[in-house]
Amino acid sequence: MNNEEDVITKIVxxxxxxxxPIDAAMKVYESETSITIKETCFGTMVTGPRTAVDRVxxxxxxxxxxxxxxxxRGFHPGDERRxxxxxxxxxxxxxxxxxxxxxMLPMIGKALDAYDKHVPPAEIHRAEKIExxxxxxxxxxxx
Amino acid sequence: MAKVIIYxxxxxxxxxxxxxxxxxxxxxxxxxxxxxxxxxxxxxxxxITAEEPKMGLKYAAVEVPAGVRGRMAIVGxxxxxAEAAIIVNxxxxxxxxxxxxxxxxxxxxxxxQKEIPxxxxxxxxxxxxxxEFVYKIAEFLRSLSTEERS
Numbered sequence: 001m002n003n004e005e006d007v008i009t010k011i012v013x014x015x016x017x018x019x020x021p022i023d024a025a026m027k028v029y030e031s032e033t034s035i036t037i038k039e040t041c042f043g044t045m046v047t048g049p050r051t052a053v054d055r056v057x058x059x060x061x062x063x064x065x066x067x068x069x070x071x072x073r074g075f076h077p078g079d080e081r082r083x084x085x086x087x088x089x090x091x092x093x094x095x096x097x098x099x100x101x102x103x104m105l106p107m108i109g110k111a112l113d114a115y116d117k118h119v120p121p122a123e124i125h126r127a128e129k130i131e132x133x134x135x136x137x138x139x140x141x142x143x
Numbered sequence: 144m145a146k147v148i149i150y151x152x153x154x155x156x157x158x159x160x161x162x163x164x165x166x167x168x169x170x171x172x173x174x175x176x177x178x179x180x181x182x183x184x185x186x187x188x189x190x191i192t193a194e195e196p197k198m199g200l201k202y203a204a205v206e207v208p209a210g211v212r213g214r215m216a217i218v219g220x221x222x223x224x225a226e227a228a229i230i231v232n233x234x235x236x237x238x239x240x241x242x243x244x245x246x247x248x249x250x251x252x253x254x255x256q257k258e259i260p261x262x263x264x265x266x267x268x269x270x271x272x273x274x275e276f277v278y279k280i281a282e283f284l285r286s287l288s289t290e291e292r293s
Contacts (some may be wrong), residue, residue: 009174009176010204011155013155027212027277039227042151056200059230069155069156069159070156070158070159070162070197071154071155071158071159071170072170072173072176073176073177074172074173074174074178075175075176076170079179081179094153096236097153097236098155100235100236101154101155101236102155104156104267104273105156107267107270107272107273108276110270110273110274111270111274111277111278112271112277114216114274114278115274115277115278115281118166119274120278121271121273121274121275122271122275124271124272124275125231126265143233
């Protein structure tokens with residue numbers, strides 16, 4: 001399948017202090033005619049031929065490179081197998097996962113900013129897992 | 144540009160980072176797109192046909208539940224295709240039902256069996272850990288060859 005025939009959907013998640021989902025949507029409206037978009041609470045979903053979507057997504061990313069995140073989506077927006085308007089409401093399958101990741105995005109954005117500035121990460125001391133022997137001792141001491 | 148398989152296989156963050164540093168993420172979403180757009184696979188809410196558990200036999204034995212084999216029919220070819228891998232350990236959102244948990248274990252096992260560059264990182268739970276997480280992934284992706292591989 002060539003890139004013109006290959007219709008894809010990309011989820012653009014915006015976790016920026018300076019760019020709002022509506023700004024991203026307006027940018028898409030300005031740039032391409034062969035693309036349809038859907039605004040959502042976390043950003044936008046962009047559907048269209050692969051080459052056009054990739055071009056638009058690059059433009060969107062450029063608005064705030066380290067705080068706009070993109071992934072491809074399997075189902076197109078409004079697909080009856082996923083769209084909640086047909087399924088009787090409730091979050092669509094996959095939304096919980098996305099929401100979990102969206103909560104992490106400010107942290108990842110800051111980390112990308114630090115990486116761009118060549119700031120090395122601080123050394124981290126993680127809590128070690130308790131040894132089985134010690135755990136057994138604790139259990140027995142409580143008997 | 145290397146094909147990098149990510150685990151969790153549908154992660155927004157990993158998929159984005161791989162693409163951001165110039166490689167091709169091998170993620171579940173693209174494979175699902177192929178499935179749901181194939182004519183004949185349109186019985187809502189199912190998008191897996193009876194053929195998938197048979198295809199999954201290449202990756203899991205026949206006594207393994209059909210759910211695992213069905214998932215492996217999609218994940219397995221991605222592992223075969225992969226030229227590098229990023230695994231995030233103890234990701235909270237990778238927690239799921241037994242079928243998912245077993246598929247996840249098998250996926251990680253098969254990736255580790257392959258002789259490809261693999262990065263294993265811990266799921267970040269604080270800002271400092273986030274910085275380390277991104278730093279390690281970025282350095283790993285930069286170390287991969289950026290030349291086109293066939």
